[in-house]
Amino acid sequence: MSENTINSDKIEKIPLAGLNAAEITEQLGLKQAFRGKQIFQWIGKGAESFDEMTNLSVQLRDELKEKAVLRSTSVSQVLKDPDGTIKLQVTLSDGFAVETVLLTDREDRKTACVSCQVGCAMNCAFCQTGHLGLARSLTAGEIVEQFLYLEKHAGPLDNIVFMGMGEPMMNLSAVRKAIAILTDKEGRGLSGRRITLSTSGVIKGIYDLADNGPNIRLAVSLTTADNELREKLMPICKTNPLPELRKAIDYFAQKTGKRVTLEAALLHDTNTSLESATNMINFARGLDVHINLIPWNPVEGLSFSEPSNKECKNFVYHLEQAGLNVTLRTRRGREIGGACGQLGKGLAETQGNGKKLERNDYA
Ligand code: SAH
Ligand code: SF4
Numbered sequence: 001m002s003e004n005t006i007n008s009d010k011i012e013k014i015p016l017a018g019l020n021a022a023e024i025t026e027q028l029g030l031k032q033a034f035r036g037k038q039i040f041q042w043i044g045k046g047a048e049s050f051d052e053m054t055n056l057s058v059q060l061r062d063e064l065k066e067k068a069v070l071r072s073t074s075v076s077q078v079l080k081d082p083d084g085t086i087k088l089q090v091t092l093s094d095g096f097a098v099e100t101v102l103l104t105d106r107e108d109r110k111t112a113c114v115s116c117q118v119g120c121a122m123n124c125a126f127c128q129t130g131h132l133g134l135a136r137s138l139t140a141g142e143i144v145e146q147f148l149y150l151e152k153h154a155g156p157l158d159n160i161v162f163m164g165m166g167e168p169m170m171n172l173s174a175v176r177k178a179i180a181i182l183t184d185k186e187g188r189g190l191s192g193r194r195i196t197l198s199t200s201g202v203i204k205g206i207y208d209l210a211d212n213g214p215n216i217r218l219a220v221s222l223t224t225a226d227n228e229l230r231e232k233l234m235p236i237c238k239t240n241p242l243p244e245l246r247k248a249i250d251y252f253a254q255k256t257g258k259r260v261t262l263e264a265a266l267l268h269d270t271n272t273s274l275e276s277a278t279n280m281i282n283f284a285r286g287l288d289v290h291i292n293l294i295p296w297n298p299v300e301g302l303s304f305s306e307p308s309n310k311e312c313k314n315f316v317y318h319l320e321q322a323g324l325n326v327t328l329r330t331r332r333g334r335e336i337g338g339a340c341g342q343l344g345k346g347l348a349e350t351q352g353n354g355k356k357l358e359r360n361d362y363a
């Protein structure tokens with residue numbers, strides 16, 4: 001088969017990983033709805049070819065191969081860090097690529113960290129992905145496929161976090177659809193309790209999620225509770241100021257009964273002072289939150305530097321003294337550029353076929 005044929009195949013055939021059972025039945029024109037359900041179950045179990053679907057007749061499998069593909073993407077690179085972190089580069093049907101990471105913690109819990117956009121338009125000063133700009137948002141199928149690839153590499157995963165490339169609130173419809181598919185009891189059946197969406201602080205999105213679901217966990221990348229500094233580090237803060245962000249977090253926690261995680265990448269001599277700690281204490285006081293601190297992971301070309309251990313411990317100490325619930329995250333996946341905020345390195349050249357990437361201060 002020539003390469004051309006393969007490409008046109010990918011465009012014409014229906015990718016199934018982003019569809020639920022009813023949609024599979026409908027789009028494939030199946031006469032019996034339970035067939036759609038069977039196919040959906042196989043996909044959730046990680047089947048990679050129609051021939052694995054042994055409860056379908058050979059004839060039906062052959063028909064399906066003509067009409068559909070299980071995945072629209074492919075894994076183009078696999079990197080493994082000695083600490084157990086695995087990073088996959090996933091190439092999309094139009095030539096763009098995203099990265100997706102498997103993290104294993106000390107208790108051996110496995111978490112998929114998935115991307116929801118090719119790059120990101122939010123332009124946070126300290127983030128590798130932010131420096132790529134945004135090419136496009138992912139489809140639900142492209143998100144689900146990342147999870148399925150990681151399970152193939154690492155066995156059943158415990159958690160999924162939307163903390164890879166992109167701002168999930170700017171692609172909420174596809175993120176919702178992907179979550180609906182992954183939590184569907186007929187399919188993979190992941191629990192909503194095991195899913196976390198991380199946002200840079202898109203206030204409208206937080207209310208939308210609280211009011212309309214799905215019922216998942218929320219993390220907010222606070223970084224700093226000093227509004228002036230936050231505007232410099234995270235341009236979104238100019239249109240989504242801290243006092244309103246705080247109200248939205250409170251609303252989410254009250255409405256869902258779920259504790260919200262506040263994340264902060266600690267930047268040397270930037271957001272780790274006693275004053276910064278005091279601001280964070282004042283912000284967090286009275287909110288049902290857990291604070292997750294991440295020592296900044298180096299990004300080439302950026303003028304920030306890593307905080308020292310002492311700097312991190314001091315910051316933690318101040319927050320704990322004020323009675324806050326704090327975790328200092330250990331550095332993981334850095335050797336393969338798979339740590340928080342490092343995703344997208346090396347992807348720039350493969351992106352976009354000359355297409356100009358967007359960058360904005362939040363639409
Ligand atoms: N766009 C979403 C989710 C992806 S970013 C968001 O911003 O929340 C995931 C996390 O990595 C965010 O908390 C972000 O603040 C953090 N981060 C970005 N760059 C980082 C870096 N270089 N080192 C450590 N954390 C970083
Ligand atoms: Fe986008 Fe999150 Fe990076 Fe900010 S930290 S640029 S929102 S991926």
